[in-house]
Amino acid sequence: MRVFTAVIAIAAGILILGGYFLQGLFPALADVQTLLLNWAIILVGAATLVGIFNLISVHTDKVRRREKGSTYSAILVICLVVTLLLGMILRPDHSAMEIVMNGIILPSEAALMGLLTISLLYAAIRLLRRRTDLMSIIFLITAAFLIFSFATLPFANIPALGTVGRWVTQVLALGGARGILIGVALGTLTTGLRVLFGADRPYGGN
Amino acid sequence: MVISADLITGILSFLFTLLILSYLIGDNPLFRIAIYIFVGASSGYIASVAWWQVIWPRLVSPLMFGSMLEKGLLLIPLIGSILIFMKVSPRLAGMGRIAMAYIVGVGAAVTIAGALSGTLMPQVMGTINAFDLVAAAGRNIEAVEVVFNGALILAGTVFTLIYFHFGARPQADGSMKRFRLIEILSWGGHIFIGITLGAIFAGVYAAALTALIERIASLINFIGNFL
Amino acid sequence: MADVIKCPVCGESNLPDQEFCQYCQSRLQPLTGSLKGANDPIKPGQAPTKKNTAELEPILPQWLRDARDSARKSAEDNAAQAGSQPQESFNTSPPDLLAGLQSQSGSDEEETPDWLANITGAAPKAKKPQAESPEVRWVELGGAKDFPQEESAKEEPEEEPFTPSWLTGLTPTESSSDVKDELTDWFRQENDSQKSQQSSESQPAPFDTSFSASESSDTPDWLKKMAADNPQNDDALFSDASKVFETPSSDTPDWLRQMAAEDDNAPILSAGTFDAPTSTPSSSGDAQPDWLRAMADSQDRPQDALPTQSADSASFSELTFDEPPTGIASEAVKSATNDNVPDWMKGFQSTESEELVQSETPAWLKKEDEPAPSAETEAPAWLSSMPATESEPEQAPAQDDAAFGDIPSWLKAAAPQSSLYEESAAEDLPLPASDSSPDSPDWLNTFKSTEISFEGPPPAFTPDSQSNENIDALFAEMPDWLTNATDPSPSTSTSPIPAANTDENIAPGELPSWVQAMRPVDTGSARSSSSPSASGDRTLESRGALAGLQGVLPSVPGFTPTSKPKAYSIKLQASEEQQAHAGLLEQILAAETAPVPIASFSALTTSRNLRWFLSFALLAVITTVLFMRGQSFPMPVGVPREINGALQVSQSIPEGAPVLVAFDYEPARAGEMEATAAPIFNVLRQPNLTFISTNEMGSILAERFISGPLADPDQSGFQYLNLGYLPGGQMGIRAFAQNPTRTTPQLVDITSLSQFMALIIITDNADSARAWIEQTSSIGNAIPILIISSAQAAPMIQPYYESQQVGGLVSGLYGGAVFEQNNGGVPGITRTYWDAYSIGMLLAMALIVGGGLLNLALGLRDRAAMRESN
Secondary structure, eight states, X not given: XXXXXXXXHHHHHHHHHXXXXXXXXXXXXXXXXXXXXXXHHHHHHHHHHHHHHHHXXXXXXXXXXXXXXXXXXXXXXXXXXXXXXXXXXXXXXXXXXXXXXIIXXXXXXXXXXXXXXXXXXXXXXXXXXXXXXXHHHHHHHHHHHHHHHTSOXXXXXXXXXXXXXXXXXXXXXXXXHHHHHHHHHHHHHHHHHHHHTTSOOTTTTO | OOOOHHHHHHHHHHHHHHHHHGGGXXXXXXXXXXXXXXXXXXXXXXXXXXXXXXXXXXXXHHHHHSOHHHHHHTHHHHHHHHHHHXXXXXXXXXXXXXXXXXXXXXXXXXXXXXXXIIIIHHHHHHHHHTTOHHHHHHTTOOHHHHHHHHHHHHHHHHHHHHHTOOOOEEOTTSOEEOOHHHHHHHHHHHHHXXXXXXXXXXXXXXXXXXXXXXXXXXXXXXXXXXX | OTTSEEOTTTOOEEOTTOSBOTTTOOBOSOXXXXXXXXXXXXXTTOOOOOOOOGGGGGGSOHHHHHHHHHHHHHHHHHHHHHHHSHHHHHHHOOOOGGGHHHHHHHHOOTTSOHHHHHHHTTOOOOOOGGGOOTTOOSSOOSSTTOOHHHHHHHHOTTOOTTSOHHHXXXXXXXXXXXXXXXXXXXXXHXXXXXXXXXXXXXXXXXXXXXXXXXXXXXXXXXXXXXXHTHHHHHHHHHHHHHHHHHOOSXXXXXXXXXXXXXXXXXOSSOGGGGGTTTOOOOSSOXXXXXXXXXXXXXXXXXXXXXXXXXXXXXXXXXXXXOOOOGGGOOHHHHHHOOTTSOHHHHHHHTTSOGGGOOTTSOHHHHHHHSOGGGGTTXXXXXXXXXXXXXXXXXXXXXXXXXXXXXXXXXXXXXSTHHHHHHHHTTTTSOOOGGGSOSSXXXXXXXXXXXXXXXXXXXXXXOSTTOOHHHHHHHBTTOOHHHHHHTOOOSOOOSXXXXXXXXXXXXOOOOBOHHHHHHSOOOHHHHHHHTSOOOOOOOOBOOSGGGTTOBSSSOOOGGGSOSSOOOOOOOSOOOOHHHHHHHHHHHHHHHHHHSOOOOGGGGGGGGHHHHHHHHHHHHHHHHHHHHHHTOOOSOOOOSOOHHHHHHHHHHHHSOTTOEEEEEEEOOGGGHHHHHHHHHHHHHHSOSOEEEEEESSTTHHHHHHHHHHTTTOOHHHHTOEEEEEEEOTTTHHHHHHXXXXXXXXXXXXXXXXXXXXXXXXXXXXXXXXXXXXXXHHHHTTSXXXXXXXXXXTTTHHHHHHHHHTTSSSEEEEHHHHHHHHHHHTTOOOOHHHHHHHHHHHHHHHHHHHHHHHHHHHHHHHHHHHHHHHHHO
């Protein structure tokens, strides 16, 4: 099983890479790549359903075992099943599902995002009490300045503030962001190659 | 009285907004109830989307109504989907490794190619092109500014990369220490990363503040509709 | 047989030239060169030769050497005292059955187990008869008066409360003078031998404790010890066996009772047990084992029906009875000894008269049957003490029951032998009839003569007054094999059976070298070994298996350990370095468990107040501003490059051109994204929009966007197609970019990504934007990419704009406001939110700066205070 899964992963990866870099030489690789990718899309969709079923089973077990918070789990399961039934019956683009989206999902998520405002502000205020080092100070100064630069003063405007703010974003922050992006790309490259070489088998093949 | 969908949506929106914002007072059951309802509704909705927009149109429908070629080509994803569904059962979860291996292999190849051709090379070239005076002239940017900004961008990129270089040598006293030059450059990367993270923090705060404003505005609008 | 050597361990035959057993790899040849010549197996009829193994003594274990020394010493003392005080030794007190434990207790080393020590160290040391006080009994159960049963047996001979019925049925047959228990004969012989030991020093002792002269290095220590204890052990085992037979307690197994009931007329120790495998069919039930049935048969059979028994017994003795009493072989017996009879059996036979020998009886059994006087000079000492114990077996059980009440069999086995031997020395004394008690049986009366001076309780074990009861007691828990060996052949005639008559029945045996090495060669030592225990210790055991016994493990000066037991310090021997390391480890472990005070935790106590303050401040300001709907804060001026690029891209899109729009944001950012994206879509001129989303919620958010900020698209000329959810992240994007039609069948007219005039990515996630950029860079490089992002993702998307992979970037409400300012459009959502947004940002900046400075000062103060406290 270990070898078989590794062979599958490596073979699929090589074919996909061939579709990227060798489709000029072998045009068929582009079609193969598309076919393989569409298969993967289907499998990802199936995996999404498996994840939902797992969520249901976990909370159902909690309810069955009457664990702490089982009431909330029951609420979750009920809402999930109701929404799922509605979605399966009426389809996701139905107006009822829009009510679910605009009446429950979106307000809840947006409100949670709004709570993040308080938390971020609180964390920024308390940061220097926890740790006072160069990075913290620079971090806070940059954050405060950019926050200030993203706003306008009442009844007035300071053009230089926006200019300096943009310079910080487009030059200083860009250098760091680019370094981070390159680092991320290198990490992704390394990780992907390890998977294709069989060194890493995150699919459970050890 | 006819209850419109907008009214229901408004009531639900108002209610859930208040329930969630009640967390500002502290953790409370109302907040928890709202959270669990939100998670349940979201999951149910996602499941319905996954079925109606993925499984049905891409797998089930072609298998039922497609041509023989389509059906033959979909046998593999069908088997793979079955194998993935086996992960629901602990006893059969091992069979799902085959499908997961396929997904991981395809994903690894896609990310490799994407990172290489979409980020790594373009960003390296972008750092180099920051000193392109011709292009800068096209944007009406002065050469000094181009060189200065380009140097800062280059320094920020390099220093940040050096900051994430954690190679070190053992010292005489047994401690591990990086090269002195690496140490100095990484200190510079410290600064650039701090600035970048500060910018991200400001952006996150701005986004969160916008979301809060939007929620408060919806509350005011909902209340205003009844006033 | 002579061509092979039997392995002493596994019993398998090996070639004579082999040094090690080919089956178990045990040594077959002795290591000592001087003994090699004497390593030949002993042939039946072969007289034992004395082996000089003194040179091996230095290599013996300390405990064995001590035991040997003690044995020699006791032999000398006994030889000196046996003649001078023989009667006294009999009259004073019966020897302690467990007295043999004395020597062991004194000579054992730490490694020797108790049971083994009892066996090995029981070499009869100098147990002087004087030490046999009346309080010392052959089985000590406490005080000397702790034998009410014994006394009652004497006083009331009719009452035999502890005598089983089956045993009483046995007694008449054995009470006759002709039918004697072989053990009685043995005891008599023992006495005889002791009597004559001084005169026959040249003869090998039957169980000489000095047999170690013939010990080979192959002999296990425990066997050597056992060999040294043979006299004691044998008798002790016999006494155990008798106890078992006599005790009708619950401990007596049913089979034994049944056997007893069936063997009313049989001697207790039937020879039938000796020929277990090949005995004649038993009259007992089928449930009985063969050996038991054989025992029953032998008890019913006359003496002449023992040929097979003798043969079997001989063979059995070859296999299991490892202590051949060869030292007692006399010339007369030698001539009559069958070749199949082992040498040690010949030794038994040598004590018997040839006239009375029965042809089918093994020599040693016949010897046991012969009268004591005939065995005076040649019988082994321990055997000579047995003759007169056959009579009156009824009284002994009660006595023995009390005597062996709780004593383990092994302990009984280890104890009494020396007493037997010692007491047997007085057997020759005349037994006045006047001394015999009227209640006492005849056999006891004969012993009474030796107990003239005995005023205490009747001795539990006296050599000449060995009653059948005592003998039975001795054999009570005797092992089966020994029971067979001691089976009193029905031919209790006093005439010894000629050994020659057993030639045909007893297969010639070859004793292994290690058995040969164990053969006793010195009768003098045997006499000394048979000296009774001189234990005068009256220590009463109060606990354990010996509870209630007195003098079981006495500490006699003569038997004190020659070397003190090794003293092992319980204190840990550790060097300073090790102790230092241990201390360091202890400190580390203590530090792991010790709570570490975190000074900053105290600062968290006011967090709720601060949180409430922040919440109140923000909510109050934002609500107020939004409720007032004021426009006090001007829109931002100036156009950043990325926004300018977005403006150019949007304006460059032809009218009605297909535009791919990716909705990849979460509902949480719907407000921000809609406010930011709306101005851009207002710039587009009747585009043909295609919506797609790599987020499950993106599809419905697109519908919401169309139906919300971009309401009434027909009026604006918008046409859109919502492709819905595209799963797989980068995989889905790549598949869509590679072949849009195949990936999304709804998309009919577009076969390639390059057919779109622009790609607008509305996202709140930099990774999502990166995925779109990466996967479309190699394909849709020709189409411009416009990213409308959340403010939180802008810093990470900015590099893609700087690297010209993205044509424009509009991020956050600020970007939307700028874009809205410069596209000349009507005020939209951005304007509605801008005042609240600006004041919220300013408030945040003020709180961060002010609060940060305050907390910085507080942090510095706390650290300073902490430094001072430290």
